[in-house]
Amino acid sequence: MASSFSRLAATLGRRQAALELRWLKAAQVHAPLEEMVSRRVAGEPLQYILETQPFGPLTLKTRAPTLIPRPETEDWTIRLAELLKNTSSKRRRKVLDLGTGSGCIPLLLCELLPQGTLTTFGVDQSLLAVQLARENAELTGFSTDEQRNTFSAFQASFLDPLFPQLHLGLEPPFDVLTSNPPYISWNEYLRLPNSVLNYEDPKALFGGPDGLDFYRAIARLAATRGFLSPDAVVAVEVGDGQAQQVEEIFHSVARVNSVIWLDPWDKQRTVVVWLQPVDASHSRRFISGESGYPQ
Amino acid sequence: MLSFCLRRRCFSTGIQQIEKDGARILRIVKKRVDERALLTSQLSESMSTPEDITRLKQLKESEPIQEAWDEWAKTREALHETTALLEDPELKSMASEDYTMLSNTLQELVKTRFPAILVPPSRTAHLSALMELKSGVGGSEASLFLGEMLRMYLRLAQSQRWKASVVSESALDGGGVRDAVVEVRGPGAYDALRFESGVHRVQRVPATEQSGRVHTSTVAVVVLPLMEEADAQQEELYSMDDVKIEVMRARGAGGQHVNKTESAVRLTHIPTGVTVAMQDERSQHQNKRRAFQILASRLMEAKLIREMAERRASRRNLVSSADRSDKIRTYNFAQERVTDHRIGLSLMNLRSVMEGDGLQDFVAALQRDNEETALEDLLAED
Numbered sequence: 001m002a003s004s005f006s007r008l009a010a011t012l013g014r015r016q017a018a019l020e021l022r023w024l025k026a027a028q029v030h031a032p033l034e035e036m037v038s039r040r041v042a043g044e045p046l047q048y049i050l051e052t053q054p055f056g057p058l059t060l061k062t063r064a065p066t067l068i069p070r071p072e073t074e075d076w077t078i079r080l081a082e083l084l085k086n087t088s089s090k091r092r093r094k095v096l097d098l099g100t101g102s103g104c105i106p107l108l109l110c111e112l113l114p115q116g117t118l119t120t121f122g123v124d125q126s127l128l129a130v131q132l133a134r135e136n137a138e139l140t141g142f143s144t145d146e147q148r149n150t151f152s153a154f155q156a157s158f159l160d161p162l163f164p165q166l167h168l169g170l171e172p173p174f175d176v177l178t179s180n181p182p183y184i185s186w187n188e189y190l191r192l193p194n195s196v197l198n199y200e201d202p203k204a205l206f207g208g209p210d211g212l213d214f215y216r217a218i219a220r221l222a223a224t225r226g227f228l229s230p231d232a233v234v235a236v237e238v239g240d241g242q243a244q245q246v247e248e249i250f251h252s253v254a255r256v257n258s259v260i261w262l263d264p265w266d267k268q269r270t271v272v273v274w275l276q277p278v279d280a281s282h283s284r285r286f287i288s289g290e291s292g293y294p295q
Numbered sequence: 296m297l298s299f300c301l302r303r304r305c306f307s308t309g310i311q312q313i314e315k316d317g318a319r320i321l322r323i324v325k326k327r328v329d330e331r332a333l334l335t336s337q338l339s340e341s342m343s344t345p346e347d348i349t350r351l352k353q354l355k356e357s358e359p360i361q362e363a364w365d366e367w368a369k370t371r372e373a374l375h376e377t378t379a380l381l382e383d384p385e386l387k388s389m390a391s392e393d394y395t396m397l398s399n400t401l402q403e404l405v406k407t408r409f410p411a412i413l414v415p416p417s418r419t420a421h422l423s424a425l426m427e428l429k430s431g432v433g434g435s436e437a438s439l440f441l442g443e444m445l446r447m448y449l450r451l452a453q454s455q456r457w458k459a460s461v462v463s464e465s466a467l468d469g470g471g472v473r474d475a476v477v478e479v480r481g482p483g484a485y486d487a488l489r490f491e492s493g494v495h496r497v498q499r500v501p502a503t504e505q506s507g508r509v510h511t512s513t514v515a516v517v518v519l520p521l522m523e524e525a526d527a528q529q530e531e532l533y534s535m536d537d538v539k540i541e542v543m544r545a546r547g548a549g550g551q552h553v554n555k556t557e558s559a560v561r562l563t564h565i566p567t568g569v570t571v572a573m574q575d576e577r578s579q580h581q582n583k584r585r586a587f588q589i590l591a592s593r594l595m596e597a598k599l600i601r602e603m604a605e606r607r608a609s610r611r612n613l614v615s616s617a618d619r620s621d622k623i624r625t626y627n628f629a630q631e632r633v634t635d636h637r638i639g640l641s642l643m644n645l646r647s648v649m650e651g652d653g654l655q656d657f658v659a660a661l662q663r664d665n666e667e668t669a670l671e672d673l674l675a676e677d
Contacts, residue, residue: 003468018465020556023577045554054578068554071579078580184551196554205551240548264542264579267549 004037011041020046027051043194056108060136065201066129069104072263073180073237076270077105079261080178080235081112083272089175094229095120096170098158098179098218101204103133103151105178110142110149118149121170123156123163126203130155159217173229177222180237181214183207188239211239215246222275223253234273243268309398310374317405319674324409328364331357359412363404370400414669419599422485423457423521425592426477431494433512436501438471440626441514443649444495445475448488451654457481462585463575478521485520490637490661492518493623500628509629513622520599522591532594538587539563542579543572562586569593606672624657633657638664 004024008017024036027050036049047053047062054060055069056078062068084093097106100122110118120142124130133153137143142151156167164170184192184205196205207213215236221227222234238246243260250256250273263269314321334350342351374397380390428444430437445461452459457479464475479488495514500507522532543559559574560582571593573586624635626645633648634641640660647653 005468016556019574022464022575046556047554050577054576054581056578056580067551070550070554071558072550074578074580180551182551188548188552192552193555196552200554237550239550239552263549264540265546265549269550 004033007037007041023050043198045195045199048199055104056111058108058111058140060102060104060107061132061139062102063132064199066132067101067200067204069102072269073104075264076235076237076261077108078112081109084113084176093118093175095176095178096174097122099181099204100124100133100153101129103136103153105180106151107136107140107142110151111140113149115148120149120151122151122153123158124153125155125157126201127155158221172227174227175229175232177228177232177234179218181207181218183211183239183242185209185211211242212245212249215249219249219253228275230275232275236271237269238271240267243271246271313398313401313405320405320409323413324360324364327357327360331361363408363412367401367404370397373397374401410670413673414666417486419485419520421482423478423480424485424488425519425521425589426479426488427517429474429515431513431515433510435467435469435471436510437512437514438467438473440497440512441475442472444514445472447649447654448477452479454652455481457484487658487662488518490665491516493621495624495626496622497626498628519592520595522588522595527591530595530598532591532598533564537565539565558582560586562590564590564594567594
C-alpha cells in the first residue's frame with residue numbers, strides 16, 4: 001500500500017498533505033493512522049477525524065454532523081469581544097447565540113471577556129448540537145461556576161412563534177445577540193464541496209431559497225419589544241454577497257445603526273447592528289476602517 | 296642565603312607581574328574609583344539637593360567596584376607585609392603560605408571580579424531560544440545529519456534542564472529531516488545557544504554511499520531570542536500599525552461554504568521589510584500568535600546586533616560578528632574530530648559531542664570567549 005503521505009498528497013496536494021499528516025500523527029485520537037488517512041482521503045473533514053478544532057485560544061470538540069467552527073467566525077468573534085471590552089457595562093451582560101452548533105461563539109466570548117461579566121446562552125434545534133455545546137462548556141470550564149463567565153445550551157427552534165417564552169432559563173432582555181445562522185441558498189447548496197455537503201448538518205447550512213430566511217426571523221426577534229436591552233448589540237455572520245441584504249432586513253424592522261465587518265479574506269462577513277441610534281463619535285471609537293454605514 | 300634572595304626577587308616580580316598583566320583593567324577600575332571620590336566631594340552638606348540625589352544614586356550603583364578596589368588595596372598591602380616576613384627564617388614557611396593565598400586573591404580580582412563588575416550583565420540572560428535548522432548542500436546526507444544534530448541539541452537541552460519542543464519538522468520518507476524548528480525554554484537558553492548560529496559542516500562517508508567516498512554536507516542553524524508577548528512589549532520592537540497581516544491562499548466564498556483547514560498567515564513589518572509566514576498550526580489565531588512571536592524574535596535579534604555594532608563603532612576593524620553564512624564548525628567523522636573555527640577549539644571525541652556532554656564544552660568555551668570579547672571592548676574604550 002502507498003505511504004500515508006502519498007495517499008494524502010494525491011487528494012490534498014503535497015503541502016497540505018504534509019501539514020495534515022503531522023496533525024493526524026499528533027492527534028489524541030484512538031483510531032490507527034491508516035484508518036484516519038483513509039477517512040480523510042474519502043473526503044471526511046479533518047476536524048471530524050481529529051475530533052477537535054482550535055478556536056481562538058480554546059480547543060473545542062467537533063463531531064459530525066454539527067457545523068465545524070470556521071476561521072471567519074473565529075475572527076469576528078474575537079473582534080466582537082474587543083468591541084464589548086471597549087464598551088463597559090455596569091451589570092453582568094446576557095448573551096444569546098441563535099443556532100449555536102458547537103457553542104463556539106459564546107464560549108469564545110466567555111474566554112476573552114473578564115470573568116464574571118457574562119452569562120451566555122445558546123439555542124439550537126439539533127439535540128446533537130446541544131449535547132456537543134454542553135460538552136464544550138464543560139471542557140472549557142464555563143458550564144457552572146458563577147464566579148466565571150457561564151454558557152448554557154438549550155434545544156429550541158428560534159423560528160417557533162413562542163420562542164423564547166416556552167424556554168425556562170432564557171429570560172429576555174439580552175444585551176448581546178449573536179448568530180451564525182444557516183445562510184446557504186438553494187442554488188449554492190447543490191454546489192457545495194463534498195466535505196461540507198456529505199458530512200455537515202444540512203440544517204446548519206441551508207438558509208431557505210435565498211439563504212436569508214433566518215435573518216428575517218432574527219430581525220423580527222430583535223425588534224420585539226423587551227427582547228433586547230436598549231443598548232444591545234447584534235452581530236450576525238453572513239454569506240458571501242449577503243451583507244447589504246441582511247442590513248436592509250434589519251433596517252426594515254426597526255430604526256437601527258449598522259456596520260459591516262470584513263473577514264480576513266476581505267469578504268463582507270458580519271453585520272453588526274445597534275438597536276438605538278448610537279452617537280456617531282461613540283460608535284466610531286470601536287469601529288475601525290471598513291465601516292459601511294447605510295444611507 | 297643566595298637562594299633566599301632569588302626567591303624574594305621572584306616574589307616581588309610576582310606582584311609586578313599581576314599588575315602588569317592587569318594594567319589596563321586596573322587603570323579602568325582606578326578611573327571609576329577616582330570618579331567616585333570626585334562625586335563624593337561634590338555632595339553638598341545637606342545631601343538633599345536634586346543633584347545630590349543623582350550623585351548618591353550613582354555612588355550607590357558603583358559601590359561594588361569601590362568594595363572590590365578596597366579589597367585589592369588591602370590585599371596588596373598585606374602582600375607587601377608578608378613579603379617582609381619571608382626574610383624571617385622562623386616565620387618563613389607560614390608567610391609563604393599566606394603569600395600564595397594573597398597573590399591568588401589578587402589574581403582572582405584582576406581576572407574575574409573586576410571584569411564581572413565592569414562588564415554589564417547580559418540583558419538576554421532570561422530569554423529562551425528559538426532554534427531553526429535547515430539542511431544545506433549535500434542533499435539527503437545533509438538531512439540525515441540534521442536529524443542527528445536535532446537529537447544532539449535536544450540532549451543538551453535535557454542535561455541543562457531546559458524544556459525543548461520541536462514545533463515544526465519536515466521529516467523525509469527515507470529518514471532524516473529537511474528542516475526543523477525547536478523551542479528551547481529556560482533561563483540562559485538563548486545566551487548559551489546563540490553561538491550555534493551559522494553553518495555546521497559534516498565530513499563523512501554517508502551510510503548510503505557505496506564507494507566509500509567522503510562527502511561534505513552542511514546544515515545552517517539560526518538561533519533567535521524567543522520573545523514572549525510581555526518581552527516584546529517591553530522592548531518596544533514594533534507598533535501594531537506597522538505590521539501588515541495577510542491571510543494566504545483564497546478561500547472562495549468562505550464561511551459555511553468551506554470547511555477546509557486554511558490557516559496560513561503572513562506578517563510584514565513594513566519599516567524593516569521583515570516577513571514571517573506561518574502555517575504549522577491548525578487555526579489562524581494560533582498561526583498569528585506564533586508568527587508574531589517569531590517576528591518579535593527576529594526584530595529583537597536585529598536590535599541586539601545593532602546595539603553591539605554601536606558599542607563597537609569606536610573600534611577600528613575588529614568587528615568579527617558572525618555572519619549566518621559563515622562556516623562555524625566542522626564535524627569530521629573519519630578523524631573523530633569536531634573543530635570550532637571561531638575559537639580554534641578541536642575536540643577529538645566526536646561521539647561525545649554528538650551523543651554525550653562534549654557539546655557543553657563548546658558552548659561553555661564560546662560563552663567564555665564572548666565574555667572575554669566584551670571585556671576587550673571595554674578595555675578598548677579606555
